[in-house]
Amino acid sequence: KAGVTQTPRYLIKTRGQQVTLSCSPISGHRSVSWYQQTPGQGLQFLFEYFSETQRNKGNFPGRFSGRQFSNSRSEMNVSTLELGDSALYLCASSNRDPNEKLFFGSGTQLSVL
Amino acid sequence: AQSVTQLGSHVSVSEGALVLLRCNYSSSVPPYLFWYVQYPNQGLQLLLKYTSAATLVKGINGFEAEFKKSETSFHLTKPSAHMSDAAEYFCAVSEGNSGYSTLTFGKGTMLLVSP
Numbered sequence: 639k640a641g642v643t644q645t646p647r648y649l650i651k652t653r654g655q656q657v658t659l660s661c662s663p664i665s666g667h668r669s670v671s672w673y674q675q676t677p678g679q680g681l682q683f684l685f686e687y688f689s690e691t692q693r694n695k696g697n698f699p700g701r702f703s704g705r706q707f708s709n710s711r712s713e714m715n716v717s718t719l720e721l722g723d724s725a726l727y728l729c730a731s732s733n734r735d736p737n738e739k740l741f742f743g744s745g746t747q748l749s750v751l
Numbered sequence: 752a753q754s755v756t757q758l759g760s761h762v763s764v765s766e767g768a769l770v771l772l773r774c775n776y777s778s779s780v781p782p783y784l785f786w787y788v789q790y791p792n793q794g795l796q797l798l799l800k801y802t803s804a805a806t807l808v809k810g811i812n813g814f815e816a817e818f819k820k821s822e823t824s825f826h827l828t829k830p831s832a833h834m835s836d837a838a839e840y841f842c843a844v845s846e847g848n849s850g851y852s853t854l855t856f857g858k859g860t861m862l863l864v865s866p
Contacts, residue, residue: 642794668761671853671854680841680856680857680859681841681854683853683854683855686853693854728794728795730794730795740854741796742794743794744793744794745794
Protein backbone atom coordinates (compact mmCIF):
# COMPACT_ATOMS: atom_id res chain seq x y z
CA LYS A 639 0.00 0.00 0.00
CA ALA A 640 1.55 3.28 -1.07
CA GLY A 641 2.08 5.93 1.59
CA VAL A 642 1.26 9.61 1.53
CA THR A 643 2.95 11.19 -1.46
CA GLN A 644 3.91 14.85 -1.54
CA THR A 645 5.25 16.64 -4.58
CA PRO A 646 7.52 18.32 -5.23
CA ARG A 647 10.08 17.39 -2.60
CA TYR A 648 11.90 20.72 -2.82
CA LEU A 649 10.89 24.13 -4.11
CA ILE A 650 12.69 27.44 -4.42
CA LYS A 651 10.63 30.57 -5.03
CA THR A 652 11.12 34.30 -4.72
CA ARG A 653 9.12 36.77 -2.68
CA GLY A 654 5.82 37.73 -4.23
CA GLN A 655 5.42 34.55 -6.23
CA GLN A 656 2.80 31.93 -5.57
CA VAL A 657 3.26 28.21 -5.10
CA THR A 658 1.11 25.07 -5.24
CA LEU A 659 1.96 21.93 -3.33
CA SER A 660 0.35 18.55 -3.91
CA CYS A 661 -0.55 15.68 -1.63
CA SER A 662 -1.87 12.25 -2.54
CA PRO A 663 -3.28 10.44 0.50
CA ILE A 664 -3.21 6.76 1.23
CA SER A 665 -5.76 4.90 -0.83
CA GLY A 666 -9.12 4.95 0.92
CA HIS A 667 -8.33 7.91 3.14
CA ARG A 668 -10.68 10.83 2.69
CA SER A 669 -9.15 13.28 5.16
CA VAL A 670 -6.08 15.33 4.31
CA SER A 671 -4.49 17.74 6.77
CA TRP A 672 -1.69 20.21 6.14
CA TYR A 673 0.95 21.37 8.62
CA GLN A 674 3.73 23.92 8.44
CA GLN A 675 7.01 23.14 10.20
CA THR A 676 9.58 25.85 10.92
CA PRO A 677 12.49 25.96 13.37
CA GLY A 678 10.97 28.92 15.20
CA GLN A 679 7.28 28.05 15.36
CA GLY A 680 7.49 24.29 15.20
CA LEU A 681 4.60 22.33 13.72
CA GLN A 682 1.44 24.30 13.11
CA PHE A 683 -1.87 23.11 11.73
CA LEU A 684 -2.95 24.81 8.51
CA PHE A 685 -6.21 23.16 7.50
CA GLU A 686 -8.00 19.88 7.02
CA TYR A 687 -10.10 18.71 4.10
CA PHE A 688 -12.56 15.86 4.20
CA SER A 689 -14.75 14.83 1.30
CA GLU A 690 -13.73 17.94 -0.66
CA THR A 691 -14.80 20.30 2.15
CA GLN A 692 -12.59 22.26 4.51
CA ARG A 693 -13.43 20.99 7.98
CA ASN A 694 -10.93 22.78 10.18
CA LYS A 695 -8.64 25.74 9.74
CA GLY A 696 -5.64 26.93 11.69
CA ASN A 697 -4.55 30.48 12.38
CA PHE A 698 -2.92 31.40 9.08
CA PRO A 699 -3.56 34.35 6.78
CA GLY A 700 -5.79 34.07 3.75
CA ARG A 701 -2.73 33.77 1.51
CA PHE A 702 -2.76 30.12 2.50
CA SER A 703 -5.52 28.16 0.84
CA GLY A 704 -6.26 24.62 -0.14
CA ARG A 705 -8.62 22.35 -1.92
CA GLN A 706 -9.42 18.70 -2.23
CA PHE A 707 -10.47 16.80 -5.30
CA SER A 708 -12.97 13.98 -5.68
CA ASN A 709 -10.14 11.41 -5.60
CA SER A 710 -9.09 12.87 -2.19
CA ARG A 711 -5.87 14.36 -3.56
CA SER A 712 -5.26 17.77 -2.07
CA GLU A 713 -3.39 20.88 -3.04
CA MET A 714 -2.37 23.84 -0.97
CA ASN A 715 -1.57 27.22 -2.43
CA VAL A 716 0.39 30.08 -0.97
CA SER A 717 0.08 33.40 -2.76
CA THR A 718 2.33 36.45 -2.49
CA LEU A 719 5.11 34.49 -0.84
CA GLU A 720 7.02 36.02 2.06
CA LEU A 721 10.43 35.06 3.41
CA GLY A 722 8.74 33.70 6.53
CA ASP A 723 6.84 31.15 4.46
CA SER A 724 10.04 29.15 4.09
CA ALA A 725 9.21 25.90 5.81
CA LEU A 726 8.65 22.19 5.52
CA TYR A 727 5.02 21.62 4.59
CA LEU A 728 3.69 18.28 5.74
CA CYS A 729 0.57 16.55 4.59
CA ALA A 730 -1.19 13.85 6.57
CA SER A 731 -4.01 11.53 5.65
CA SER A 732 -6.47 9.52 7.67
CA ASN A 733 -9.97 8.10 7.59
CA ARG A 734 -10.85 10.24 10.60
CA ASP A 735 -11.32 7.20 12.82
CA PRO A 736 -9.85 7.76 16.32
CA ASN A 737 -8.88 4.10 16.34
CA GLU A 738 -6.72 4.61 13.29
CA LYS A 739 -3.68 6.80 12.94
CA LEU A 740 -2.57 9.81 10.97
CA PHE A 741 -0.07 9.03 8.22
CA PHE A 742 2.38 11.77 7.27
CA GLY A 743 4.17 12.33 4.00
CA SER A 744 7.85 13.29 3.81
CA GLY A 745 6.94 16.89 3.13
CA THR A 746 7.76 19.63 0.66
CA GLN A 747 10.67 21.87 1.63
CA LEU A 748 9.86 25.39 0.44
CA SER A 749 12.56 28.04 0.35
CA VAL A 750 11.56 31.63 -0.35
CA LEU A 751 14.40 33.90 -1.45
CA ALA B 752 -7.56 26.13 23.86
CA GLN B 753 -5.26 23.17 23.90
CA SER B 754 -1.49 23.43 24.22
CA VAL B 755 1.55 21.20 24.68
CA THR B 756 4.80 21.91 26.49
CA GLN B 757 7.84 19.74 26.00
CA LEU B 758 10.54 20.32 28.58
CA GLY B 759 13.99 20.39 27.07
CA SER B 760 14.70 21.10 23.43
CA HIS B 761 17.59 18.62 23.59
CA VAL B 762 18.10 15.50 25.69
CA SER B 763 21.35 13.54 25.66
CA VAL B 764 21.69 9.95 26.84
CA SER B 765 24.21 7.18 26.51
CA GLU B 766 23.40 4.02 24.63
CA GLY B 767 21.67 1.62 27.03
CA ALA B 768 20.48 4.37 29.38
CA LEU B 769 16.91 5.26 30.23
CA VAL B 770 15.17 7.69 27.89
CA LEU B 771 12.70 10.15 29.45
CA LEU B 772 11.10 12.86 27.33
CA ARG B 773 8.68 15.12 29.14
CA CYS B 774 5.34 16.39 27.88
CA ASN B 775 2.67 18.42 29.64
CA TYR B 776 -0.60 19.38 28.04
CA SER B 777 -3.58 21.57 28.64
CA SER B 778 -6.97 20.77 27.28
CA SER B 779 -10.50 21.79 28.14
CA VAL B 780 -11.87 18.37 27.30
CA PRO B 781 -10.51 14.84 27.70
CA PRO B 782 -7.73 14.74 25.15
CA TYR B 783 -6.25 12.37 22.70
CA LEU B 784 -2.45 12.41 23.20
CA PHE B 785 0.26 11.32 20.82
CA TRP B 786 3.99 10.94 20.50
CA TYR B 787 5.55 11.21 17.05
CA VAL B 788 9.15 10.74 15.94
CA GLN B 789 10.81 12.52 13.03
CA TYR B 790 14.05 11.35 11.46
CA PRO B 791 16.07 13.80 9.33
CA ASN B 792 14.44 14.69 6.03
CA GLN B 793 11.42 12.56 6.77
CA GLY B 794 7.84 13.04 7.86
CA LEU B 795 6.37 12.13 11.22
CA GLN B 796 5.87 8.58 12.40
CA LEU B 797 3.43 7.73 15.17
CA LEU B 798 5.07 6.09 18.19
CA LEU B 799 1.99 5.74 20.35
CA LYS B 800 -1.31 7.33 21.26
CA TYR B 801 -3.61 7.66 24.25
CA THR B 802 -7.34 7.67 23.57
CA SER B 803 -8.79 7.23 27.08
CA ALA B 804 -8.31 3.48 27.34
CA ALA B 805 -5.35 2.25 29.44
CA THR B 806 -3.28 5.01 31.03
CA LEU B 807 -0.03 3.19 30.25
CA VAL B 808 0.38 3.07 26.51
CA LYS B 809 2.90 0.89 24.74
CA GLY B 810 4.17 1.94 21.36
CA ILE B 811 6.61 0.86 18.72
CA ASN B 812 10.36 0.43 19.14
CA GLY B 813 10.07 -0.23 22.89
CA PHE B 814 8.66 3.18 23.80
CA GLU B 815 5.82 3.70 26.24
CA ALA B 816 4.05 6.65 27.84
CA GLU B 817 1.88 7.10 30.88
CA PHE B 818 -1.11 9.42 30.98
CA LYS B 819 -1.38 11.18 34.35
CA LYS B 820 -4.46 13.35 34.49
CA SER B 821 -3.60 14.88 37.89
CA GLU B 822 -0.27 16.07 36.52
CA THR B 823 -1.55 16.76 32.98
CA SER B 824 1.47 14.85 31.76
CA PHE B 825 2.20 12.26 29.10
CA HIS B 826 5.93 11.55 29.41
CA LEU B 827 7.64 9.20 26.96
CA THR B 828 10.08 6.57 28.21
CA LYS B 829 12.25 3.77 26.92
CA PRO B 830 14.24 1.57 29.31
CA SER B 831 17.36 1.30 27.14
CA ALA B 832 18.35 3.77 24.43
CA HIS B 833 19.67 2.60 21.09
CA MET B 834 21.71 4.61 18.63
CA SER B 835 18.86 4.36 16.15
CA ASP B 836 16.58 6.27 18.59
CA ALA B 837 18.41 9.51 17.83
CA ALA B 838 15.73 11.71 16.28
CA GLU B 839 13.33 14.52 17.12
CA TYR B 840 10.28 13.63 19.18
CA PHE B 841 7.02 15.54 19.24
CA CYS B 842 4.19 15.33 21.72
CA ALA B 843 0.77 16.31 20.37
CA VAL B 844 -2.76 16.74 21.63
CA SER B 845 -6.08 16.55 19.86
CA GLU B 846 -9.41 17.45 21.32
CA GLY B 847 -11.84 14.98 19.87
CA ASN B 848 -14.51 17.57 19.23
CA SER B 849 -12.15 19.63 17.07
CA GLY B 850 -11.27 16.81 14.79
CA TYR B 851 -9.03 13.83 15.17
CA SER B 852 -6.85 15.11 12.35
CA THR B 853 -6.24 18.50 14.01
CA LEU B 854 -3.18 18.19 16.19
CA THR B 855 -1.48 20.75 18.39
CA PHE B 856 2.21 19.90 18.66
CA GLY B 857 4.86 20.70 21.20
CA LYS B 858 8.10 22.35 20.05
CA GLY B 859 9.87 19.01 19.93
CA THR B 860 12.76 17.40 21.78
CA MET B 861 15.89 16.30 19.97
CA LEU B 862 17.18 13.05 21.43
CA LEU B 863 20.93 12.57 21.13
CA VAL B 864 22.35 9.11 21.83
CA SER B 865 26.07 8.68 22.42
CA PRO B 866 27.95 5.37 22.30
